Amino acid sequence: xxxxxxxxxxxxxxxxxxxxxxxxxxxxxxxxxxxxxxxxxxxxxxxxxxxxxxxxxxxxxxxxxxxxxxxxxxxxxxxxxxxxxxxxxxxxxxxxxxxxxxxxxxxxxxxxxxxxxxxxxxxxxxxxxxxxxxxxxxxxxxxxxxxxxxxxxxxxxxxxxxxxxxxxxxxxxxxxxxxxxxxxxxxxxxxxxxxxxxxxxxxxxxxxxxxxxxxxx
Amino acid sequence: xxxxxxxxxxxxxxxxxxxxxxxxxxxxxxxxxxxxxxxxxxxxxxxxxxxxxxxxxxxxxxxxxxxxxxxxxxxxxxxxxxxxxxxxxxxxxxxxxxxxxxxxxxxxxxxxxxxxxxxxxxxxxxxxxxxxxxxxxxxxxxxxxxxxxxxxxxxxxxxxxxxxxxxxxxxxxxxxxxxxxxxxxxxxxxxxxxxxxxxxxxxxxxxxxxxxxxxxxxxxxxxxxxxxxxxxxxxxxxxxxxxxxxxxxxxxxxxxxxxxxxxxxxxxxxxxxxxxxxxxxxxxxxxxxxxxxxxxxxxxxxxxxxxxxxxxxxxxxxxxxxxxxxxxxxxxxxxxxxxxxxxxxxxxxxxxxxxxxxxxx
Numbered sequence: 001x002x003x004x005x006x007x008x009x010x011x012x013x014x015x016x017x018x019x020x021x022x023x024x025x026x027x028x029x030x031x032x033x034x035x036x037x038x039x040x041x042x043x044x045x046x047x048x049x050x051x052x053x054x055x056x057x058x059x060x061x062x063x064x065x066x067x068x069x070x071x072x073x074x075x076x077x078x079x080x081x082x083x084x085x086x087x088x089x090x091x092x093x094x095x096x097x098x099x100x101x102x103x104x105x106x107x108x109x110x111x112x113x114x115x116x117x118x119x120x121x122x123x124x125x126x127x128x129x130x131x132x133x134x135x136x137x138x139x140x141x142x143x144x145x146x147x148x149x150x151x152x153x154x155x156x157x158x159x160x161x162x163x164x165x166x167x168x169x170x171x172x173x174x175x176x177x178x179x180x181x182x183x184x185x186x187x188x189x190x191x192x193x194x195x196x197x198x199x200x201x202x203x204x205x206x207x208x209x210x211x212x213x214x215x216x217x
Numbered sequence: 218x219x220x221x222x223x224x225x226x227x228x229x230x231x232x233x234x235x236x237x238x239x240x241x242x243x244x245x246x247x248x249x250x251x252x253x254x255x256x257x258x259x260x261x262x263x264x265x266x267x268x269x270x271x272x273x274x275x276x277x278x279x280x281x282x283x284x285x286x287x288x289x290x291x292x293x294x295x296x297x298x299x300x301x302x303x304x305x306x307x308x309x310x311x312x313x314x315x316x317x318x319x320x321x322x323x324x325x326x327x328x329x330x331x332x333x334x335x336x337x338x339x340x341x342x343x344x345x346x347x348x349x350x351x352x353x354x355x356x357x358x359x360x361x362x363x364x365x366x367x368x369x370x371x372x373x374x375x376x377x378x379x380x381x382x383x384x385x386x387x388x389x390x391x392x393x394x395x396x397x398x399x400x401x402x403x404x405x406x407x408x409x410x411x412x413x414x415x416x417x418x419x420x421x422x423x424x425x426x427x428x429x430x431x432x433x434x435x436x437x438x439x440x441x442x443x444x445x446x447x448x449x450x451x452x453x454x455x456x457x458x459x460x461x462x463x464x465x466x467x468x469x470x471x472x473x474x475x476x477x478x479x480x481x482x483x484x485x486x487x488x489x490x491x492x493x494x495x496x497x498x499x500x501x502x503x504x505x506x507x508x509x510x511x512x513x514x515x516x517x518x519x520x521x522x523x524x525x526x527x528x529x530x531x532x533x534x535x536x537x538x539x540x541x542x543x544x545x546x547x548x549x550x551x552x553x554x555x556x557x558x559x560x561x562x563x564x565x566x567x568x569x570x571x572x573x574x575x576x577x578x
């Protein structure tokens with residue numbers, strides 16, 4: 001029997017491949033059914049506003065400074081006295097991101113002191129002209145009514161609802177966030193205007209509106 | 218003139234059949250390999266992705282055809298044609314069905330019935346190697362050259378084994394055709410198919426597969442090597458040689474190599490079906506089916522047998538890893554050829570003893 005076993009060993013693999021033909025496939029038919037993305041997925045950026053409609057960006061250029069791909073270009077300007085754009089002294093009056101260079105590391109999100117820039121779940125950004133890949137402030141900024149802009153129209157690939165999916169990474173790492181954050185909804189004034197309800201297992205008291213004090217050195 | 222037109226129709230019909238077959242074969246291969254790898258495979262172009270090969274072909278047709286600066290232009294341009302021609306010519310020898318009458322005219326479903334068909338097949342399959350060698354050499358690039366060198370060695374090794382595996386078939390045919398004068402015509406494929414009609418008794422069909430199992434195995438293994446298919450695809454090893462001899466080819470010239478490879482695959486399967494699996498022989502159900510379908514049954518049987526073998530080709534590709542080069546040579550010279558030789562000698566002795574009696578009696 002040992003000899004027979006040895007004889008058929010080299011062709012034992014044929015059984016494996018044949019059996020596999022009748023097993024379920026692992027392929028996802030991408031544009032039609034998309035897989036659920038992790039909460040902390042790094043998609044394209046978005047520039048947020050405060051609930052009262054003020055822009056969060058203060059034009060400090062920290063995001064541009066930290067960007068390892070050097071894909072962000074920010075110019076700050078003084079706020080107009082009578083009609084301020086942001087609560088601070090200055091606001092970002094030019095804000096460009098070159099999406100061809102961006103490596104979606106979210107260091108800009110971590111660097112931002114005001115949570116002005118966050119990431120969404122949308123990553124379908126194909127363009128047929130390199131110039132179109134540079135997202136300007138008009139493309140990035142949330143509208144005062146909370147709707148979001150995208151350079152391309154919605155299609156089977158581009159699901160604009162993904163732009164409203166928050167960025168869990170920000171919730172966990174930002175000064176106002178909590179590392180315990182692990183899911184569905186944010187509990188700080190979040191990407192876009194308005195508050196979000198606390199998530200399951202958390203009370204409203206857990207909400208942390210004030211920037212957390214840095215206790216470590 | 219009439220013969221010329223007849224020949225032209227035959228050739229065009231054969232070419233069309235081969236092209237349609239290739240379209241389906243490429244699709245089948247991609248689908249089956251995908252199935253075996255838990256994937257879905259092409260499913261966008263046409264129903265079930267059936268038109269994927271057509272789409273690929275169109276794409277290749279309109280692509281730029283690059284000629285490397287260091288290429289030997291004449292040979293470089295000739296090689297794809299040289300690859301495709303033998304593949305087409307081999308198919309013309311294979312009978313894909315019986316003969317029938319349209320009016321007074323006798324139609325045989327075979328391009329040409331040569332009395333040296335087996336030799337011709339071997340000769341043309343060797344010619345196909347020239348295309349690979351010349352393509353690799355004339356590209357003026359190192360990877361194609363390496364592929365070409367491998368192909369030469371591989372072809373020499375496995376051509377021998379293939380020829381050795383075919384001799385018993387011819388011997389057996391001639392011994393079956395005792396009525397023939399010394400077995401003349403035993404190399405004609407039509408004769409070989411006829412010799413496989415009927416049965417060995419009971420439900421076992423008179424296929425040469427059963428008395429000639431070792432020959433069949435040696436032929437199939439050598440066939441895999443001849444067509445440069447996995448696990449013997451060292452010639453065009455994508456990972457090491459970036460495609461081997463056709464690295465520098467693009468557009469329609471690459472498509473011709475591609476076409477030739479798949480036609481060769483079909484040819485080897487068709488030849489194996491013809492020589493060992495009884496060709497187009499099979500029950501025609503002439504009483505049960507309408508006359509037209511009963512008449513088409515031989516073609517159906519031929520196709521079923523050929524495609525079963527083609528499925529083997531694909532299955533092997535999905536299962537076995539590529540052999541190392543020294544393993545390939547060792548397997549060819551130290552296993553396959555000795556086995557083929559020993560079987561040939563044994564078979565010859567047995568056949569002659571059966572036919573002429575033992576020398577000592």
